Amino acid sequence: MLAGSVRWLRLSSLAIVIVSGTMGLLLGGTVSPAKGAELKVYPSQVVLTPEFPSHQVVVVEEEQGRVLRDRTAEAHWTVSSDQVVRWEDGSKRLVALGNGEATLTATVGQQQAVLRVVVQGMDRPARWSFQRHVLPTLTRLGCNSGACHGALAGKGGLKLSLRGFDPNSDYFVLTRQALGRRLDLVRPEDSLLLKKATRQVPHGGGRRVVVGDDHYQLLLRWIAAGAPGPDPAETPIVRLEVLPKQLLLAPKQQARLLVRAYYQDGTVVDVTPWARFVSSHEPTAGVDDTGLVTSQAPGVAGIVVGFDTLVAVATVTVPFPPLSEEDQRRLQQAPRYNLVDVHIQRTLELLRLPPSPPCSDATFLRRVYLDLLGRLPTPEEAQDFLQTSQAQRPDKRQRLVDTLLERPEYVDYWSHKWSDLFLVSTRKLPEAAMWAYYRRIRRAVADNEPWDRFVRDLLTASGSNLHNGGGNYFVLHKDVSELAEATAVTFLGFAIGCAKCHNHPLEKWTQDDYWAFANLFAQVALKSGDRAAEVLVNDQPEGEALHPRRGIALRPRPLDGPPLPADYPSTRRHYFAQWLTAADNPYFAKAIVNRLWRHFMGRGLVEPDDDLRASNPPTHPELLDALAAELVKHNYDLKHIMRLILNSAAYQRDSQPLPANAADDRFYSRYYPRRLPAEVLLDAYADVTGVPTPFRFVKSAAGDALSATSSYPLGTRAVQIPDALVASYFLEAFGRPERMAVCSCERSSEASVTQALHLNNGQTLNDKLRDPNNVIARWLRQGKSDAEIIERLYWHALTRPPREHERQQCLALLANLPPGPDARREILEDLTWALLTSREFLFNH
């Protein structure tokens, strides 16, 4: 560990050197032309053909791969040969004239940038393509969107496939259906398609194109050319590129994006006019539907570009205002302990966000206990940790993390955590099965089983569900489609549910993808065992999940994976588990790493943390990649990732904001306080007051009846309870997940009036405060002094001593006791109530 730190220190000093170049530039205030910035033209090379005879171009000022300013508008443009291409200054694009090669030169002030152009094929007529021209146009115009003709039932008698996923059927529909009147090959402009789209005849969808515009012309030419159909020889799109990729803009700047499609046959074309543009964070930067970006306020926004089934992302960074010297020093001297900090620091520097200073040892102690063990440190544990200073023992925080990772409470808390993910509950499982399922998860945590091995074992579990508890995963999700959907969210972070009935309206998943995936689970067989609650999980040699619309079984195929080979020697589940946990699976490691990150840092690198689609970009993509790679490299040891996060400077920052980072809520310039989870809070109340919480009733699956249970003897902690149906108004009010669906959205950490009312007037806390055997009663019986009791209460609840003014106020209150035998005790109860409902207590900070 120590050697590791040294290595990282060296690396990070390198990072400082590199970045300080940028900083010097940024300190100038608005991002202005500066020494070191170079003029660059995008793209650098263009091939034009009769099919794609034009290409947009931008010229920018760039430094270290980041665009600082779009100079397209003011550049002076010249072409080397006006036989080959011409420059259209209005639309900022090159248009092909004749075969040959040429250059386009952009001049801004003294600087020039050059683009090479090749024009070919102009001596033959254009080959209009259904897939490359017509479908993208219909998609861009919205014709085949889910709200219009792409709806499952179509619209107004015209049904197209959603965003053109089924070219053959679309071609049939356009050319043959409706008595073939949608296209008029003789008088193309009379085609119903065009007349509807231009609203020359009534059209429920309104006017989508204007007669004569580019989209109209393209459709017209395609029809005039005889409306050629899908060409099976045409190769698919393999890559989507957005240019430029990185932009570093001051507020209220504009820059234009280009989008290029790479086809398998090597052709690269400008598809900007057909692409869709969406900003992931509009307060930072917006984008219009032509790809023009406008920066607004400091932050980072991903501009998500979609075309065909692919997505590409351009990142727009808008830095905060220049820093004071002090903040500048803070930023440059920020500690960097490991690889996490290298990535976090890079973004902080780009954004000019100075990090808050490191938190105190006491704060760190409370934080890491809550996050790793789900409980508060006892006063004894705190004093033990605090008595040595960091100067005496520089690695004391690392050692604490290492110790806590081996504690029994770690097993309780993380078994509880994963029980959320795996939906442990008696809602669908009989109690014996629920326990077996829970014990399997608990064993994995206790043994620190590598995540891939545990998941493989779970997904291929067979035999008795009481013996091999992992098999309950299949008892819980009996239905093939439920199984497919739960598996996709749990292990890949994908929501694919929509694709069950139709192509996913927000994502790339098609109905075919869904059913090919679901078919992987079609041969799982469940049989009743001999004992009550026993189910035998096995694989049978047959069974297919039929595609509901096409009525056929698709070859089993993981999402984005290769299909099951015909001669695969083992079960379909086995094939899936192998694909899922293979080291090169691009999603599996990321999904779990992102869940861990959110647990400790309060926000996922991708947020929500179980929505890892391409169109929902991470805040720190390189960090997510790096952590996923670390997990794979370290044999899927989750504790390794926990150590990386907990030992990072990013985790160990103070939560108190600086004026210059108060606006940050996603770049980790400080620790973000968050409310304790329901179960942790309830356990903390029991610990501080010394009064355990009784759990004596379980709700029925329908939630309408209670039955007594003796499974949880007094003293059982909320985080030790495997069953989400154990009755507790407190846990429900504070956002315990129901464990009905795999979704991190089930757990709520938001404060509400309901909770505040419960803490004020409800039984949970008040009963503990009044309990005759609670900690206050004990101390009073032992004859402890007011000062001593106050001191202890603060340490128990807040892991700190009372501040002097707090001590004085409390003592003053206790010195003037009102009449009554319980007056002293009541004041101490009320002080305890105040401590236990304070922000400082309710939040991990």
Added chain:
Amino acid sequence: MLRIDAERGVRFCDGWTRRDFLHVGALAPLGLTLAGYHRLRAAELLSQQSTKDKKDINCILLFLVGGPSQLDTFDPKPNAPEEVRGPFRPIATNVPGIFISEIFPKTARHADKFAIIRSIYHTATAVHDTGHQMMQTGRLFTGGVEHPHMGCVLGYLRGGRGELPAHVVVPRPIGRTGGNLPHGHTAGYLGRAYDPFILNADPNDPHFRVPDLLPPDYLGQVRAHRRQRLREMVDGATAAFEGSVAARQLDESFHQAFRLMSSARARAAFALNQEPVKLRDRYGRTRFGQSCLLARRLVEAGVRFVTVNMFETVFDEVTWDIHGSRPFTDIQQMAREVAPNFDTAFSALLEDLHDRGLLETTMVLAVGEFGRTPKINPAGGRDHHPGVWSILVAGGPLRGGQVIGESDALAYAPKTRPVTPAEFAATVYKGLGLDPHQELPGPQNRPLPLVDYNVKPIEELF
């Protein structure tokens, strides 16, 4: 920018302070109970701030979660082919020329009070969640921005009346409906302080009460006061939470809870058991029926905006989401359970508000998030169809007894006077007496109008 209750500590709009709270305790020996004292204060207040003030309009939004079928509710097409028109016949209403589906006989007797908009549509993705967003906020959530619910906007601009929250959600917010997107019931970018008060209890439960609204007997005024003061002392000790939205939300929750606890008027507003049994029966002994009655009580007591969610989810519950196959509902189930439930409660609400003279100052809106596909699917249901659907609007300045817009012959798309959710929101804002184009401090304090500048209210309704 008008910010009525921005960033204040414990706040009592009627000039109430915590000292009064204690003071009341001191009054008790004189025979004046806390409740009595509050009644006095409330009466004083109501004389200044009447819920019957014609310029100060309230709103009850009945959200028909699941998306009612336009064809089977308020836009019947008896001449359409059988697989489109569905199993129900149209019936006449008390307004000549207006027909609705036969499964709403009680509603039909009040058509003079409401207008039917038959041409509302949206073009976003056909999942429930998008419609929930647009029908409650007027906008689709894009680019990571969450827009505020209309009731929260009202609360932000006008503040609450007395210690009552400006916006209450009954009984619970909309939960899981499949899209995994926010539903638009919060104050969004306006901040947590303007979030609605969520009831979190079933008004149809025989033991219904707002959980924990009353302090236990052993906690008198002195102790309650001491607790608040000690809590403030502890909270003042650290500055770690200055930048934390979550902590501000917690503070606001405690302030609101304290206001509610301290208010007899608030407690009385939620005391549904004070309603006559006959009236309770008239609303229907269902969660939705009793929620509608509670909504009336709340408005009467001074709440400005009440959102009643008819259902919490569309899964494994009988709702308007009539796909026909499990875990959803089929058409007959809808007609047997959902329609009578709505018919009874909605007609009772209109009658009751009318009888009390409150309908003039209270808009009642009954809306779903989209319509259904005209052609009945093989499972005997109808699927999502945002292309066109029907909603009902009544009360306040809105003119009833009319139909706005028409759908085409198959109830597939608007034929005349298409209406967007944004125009619906503009109409609600205008009805509330707000300028639909007045600006709010949007994300990053960029000014954002309530609805876009080119969006106009439906003027025919006024």
